[in-house]
Every structure is written in C-alpha cells, then in structure tokens.
Amino acid sequence: MSSRSQDLTVSSASAWDEVFSDLHGASRIKVPDRRAPWAGRLEWQRSKVYGLALCAGGEEVVDRDTRHIRSDPRGTYELLVPLAGTAWVEQGSSSGEIGPGAMVLCDIDRPLTFAHGDDLVGLSFLMPGQNVAGRSPVAAEGPHILSGAGGLGRVIRQLTTTLHEEREQLSESTFDIACDRLLDLVCLAAEGGNDSAPTGQRATVEAAIRSYIREHACDRDLDVVGVARALGWSARYVQQVLQAANTTSRDLIRRERLNVARSRLAGASWAAYSIAEIAHSCGFGSHASFATAFRSEFGMTPREARRG
Template identity: 30%
Template sequence: MTQAVSLISRVSTVDVDPADRVAAWEEYNRRALVGLTCSPYAEQGLLATQTNVRFGALRMADIAGNEHVIERTSAACRALPKDSVFASLVLSGEAVFYHGQGCLTLGAGELVMYDTRRSYLFGFAAPMRQLLVDIPRELFAEVPSPVRFSADSAALRALRTLLEDVAARPEAVADGADETVLDLLRALASGGAAPLFAAKDYIDRHLGDHELSPARVAAAIGMSVRHLGRLFAAEGDTPARYVLRRRLARARRDLADPAIRHRTIADIAHRWGFASHAHFTRVFRAEYGHPPTDLR
C-alpha cells in the first residue's frame, strides 16, 4: 500500500528576469516554506528551483540552486512566524549554517535540524541541492539549538534513501512514510544530541498517558529523577511544566481543528492527559489568557 504524496507547488527562477529573481524567490518561500531573505553570489544571478510536496503530516521541499545565502533574521521570525522544526539534508555541495550559538559546516549527506522560531543563516558557496523536511512543532520535541548529523549514521542513510524516494518516485512511497521519517529523525536526535532531547521526545510521544510522570520518563531514558530535573533546570524549566505546556498545546490544536468539532472539550482534555475538566480549563486560561470554549 502506498502513501499519497501530493504536489503543493513548484517554482523556478530560470525564466524570471534576473532583476526580479531574488524578490520572486523570497516571495515564494514566504508563502510555501518560511520567511527569509536571499543574497545570490553567482554572476548570472540566482538560478534556483523548489518543489514542495506533502505526505501525511509532513511537508518536504526539494531545493536546488547556485551560489547563494539565505537568512532568517530575528525581525523575520517576529513578522513572519513559523512554528516548525526543519530537518535539512544536503544532497550535493557544501554549506555553512550560522546561528546564535555558533557555526556548523555541512557536506553532502549531512543533515542539520533547527527551530524556525530562531534566527539563522544558511550559505552555499557552490551549486547545491537539499531536501528539507518541515515538521509541525507538535509532532517533535523541542530543538534548543541546531544539531548537525554526519553522513556515516545508519539512521541518516536510511532517511536519505526514503526522502530521495519521496522526491523521485512519489507514486511508490510506502504507506506510513511520514511516520518512518519521524522515527528516523527521533532516532538521530536521541542518539546524537543531549539526553534532554531524548527526555522531551519520550514525553511528546506519551502525552496522552495519564500515568506519565518524571519517574517514568527518567526510567525510560535510563537516568535518575534528580538528574532529569537538573537537565530541565538548565533551561529554567521542570519536567512537570514541560509536560503541561505540551499537553495544552496539543489540546489547543485539537480544539481549533474543525474536523473534530464533534468531540467535547472534556474528551479532548482527557485525550491529552487531563483527568479533570475543571483543572484543564483553569490551566488553559492561565496559559493562553482565555478559556478553551473560545476556540469552539
């Protein structure tokens, strides 16, 4: 059984007047991917193509171009908000990725994972191609800072094969490919990043479990409850507060979803781990400044 891969849109600057290419590229990305600015460095100007598809809960952009730099500034993050995690796989060329905490270099076959709510700069000094997976925030743990993954990872090699199939043979993509992509990215992140990511990922996958607790999370990832608390404290947080925020975010998404308006507020609250409707209403109002009924 195959999974539907639907084309969202496609663009090329090749046939655009050279003077208008950058503006056209920035406008397209603003609508199809993320708000950014672009600076080309080739004599012929920006020559770039992008194909955007959807499969399951994920979107993917297949991007190719000549020498250029794209930047998502702090101003763009405020003016054009985007609440996603991006996983960008470099297929050809080399790249530099600047962010608030440093600089990463990437070669062909390597991947960088980052948060679109924070500013960054992505530069390519030679012709390039990348496959960029756009992951809705509610489906993935938080990424506190950009993380680079090397090409020698078995999980990354499997991910590359799958993403290339989505791009080249969409009619043959197996059912559940989006979940496979998420599982591979989670395996990468939990194995190559800090234990805090593994904790957040476990929490995000068990938000509906009414027995979810710091002790259960700590046991699942092999550490003490005290050490788990220290990991969250380094970010000014606690495991309990993180669980509450993520549960509220999932419930808020469901409350705003017209496809499930038939579900009661109490049902949705229970689905995301809230045992009491009154407690859910109280913490929802405290978090968002209005009661959950305002979304119905």
C-alpha cells in the same frame, strides 16, 4: 486524496526569493548579481502537517532575523539533507559546513544564516515545532548537525530521499504516517542515538516505555500502572521518566492509538469496518472523543483520512 505536489523551474533571482520565502519564511536574501541568469528548481510536496522539498538554485546568502520571524512566524523545524554541494549554517552559537555526509536540524523561528554555492542540491524536511518538542525536548533545543554517513543518520537520509522519490504514489495520510516515523528517527539522532545506543538508566527506561506502549497501544486497559508492572518498575518512576521527557503516559498512549487508527483508516484491509469500529479497536471509548482527538492531532477528520 494525495498530498499536494508542485514542481517549479525558476529563471530569475527575484522569483526565487518568493519561492524560498514561501518555503522557509521571510528572509533577507543576497546573491552575487540579480541581473545574471538564474537556474532554480523546486520539487515541493506538502500535506496539512508536513512538507518535503528538493531545492536547487544559485549562489546565495540567506539571513532570517528577529524582524523576519516576528512578521512571518512559521512554528516549524527544518531538516536539511544535502545531496550534492555544501552549505554553511549558523544559528545561535552553533555553526558548521554540511555536505552529503551530514544533515542539520534547525528551528525556523530562531535567527539563522544559511549560505551556499550554485552546486547545492538538497532536501528540506519541514515539521511542526510542537511535534518536535512533544517527542524530544533535546531535539527542540537545536540546532543539531547530524552525521548522515552511516548508522541511524544513513537510515534518515535514505528514508528522506525515498519519500521524495515516491511522493506522487502516496496519499496524504500515508505521506503523514511516513513523515511521523521519519520525525521519530530524527529526534532519536538528535538525542545522540546516531552513533551509539542511548546511555544511562533514564534513557534506557524511556526507550523501553515507548516501545511497550507502541506495541500494546490498542489494549483497552493500558495505563501507566500496567506499563510499569510489565516492565518491572514502579508507576511513580515511569511517570518521573516521562515527565523528564516532557510527556506523560496518557499522551503517549493516545498518540500511538491515533497513529494506529490513521494507518487502519488508510489501509485496504480495514475498509469494511466503520470509523466507529476502528476507533473501538484502537482503544477509544467513544466515536466522538476519537474524532475530536484525531482532528486535534492530524488537522483532519477521520472521514477525511479514510477518503484519502
């Protein structure tokens, strides 16, 4: 099963209002002249978890205020990646102009203003707010204007562009796996990893913990004690570092095991193995507990993921 794709050409401002609201949520949209011809384009890819859209339209000013948010809450964050033209974004006390050398990460359920001319072409990466907060409380506090000219920002820009270009070649499971990795990079950039490596002892320890768990996720006896022993810290200190990052070792291990399981379910090299065998290989004690955790994390059953 592939992720759902939709390509639209819009010829009126009123029709564009509907398209924009479906993508970003209810908003007040102002355009210079609603009677004038409109040239809007939307290439929209979505799964049950993520969305990625290329948008191009006429000049507009968009306001999404508390009234719109109450009537149409989305629970999502958006990374806007301009490919051409410029846009003005304002949320809370932060504001700025962004073009092809920059990106912005915003919470769709916080009041914001978005304005651009008729030359803007941009990619919008939409992700669940709970996924952002679960990875990085810092990223969730946004908005964040990020550089896309070099380093990690350039990697994010290129990965977002490639995901859009290859969207019809990806199954829903593969699309979600790639989006998970893109979200990891976005959160790292929002935490300050775009210009230099994370500084400070706690950030260094957290990065080491995450890396170790990702590498050893399928070890059946992996726990906080084993992680701490392998990295040379106390279990209590590891717990404190992860608590400050709004997570726990158990949650990290479970999430990484589920990510590995989803990759194996979608991979041809594991096609001969049953779902129960894959669950066991990823460190889960029972098929039932694995299926429950998988559905809770990805919004689909392991069987549906394998079918994709």
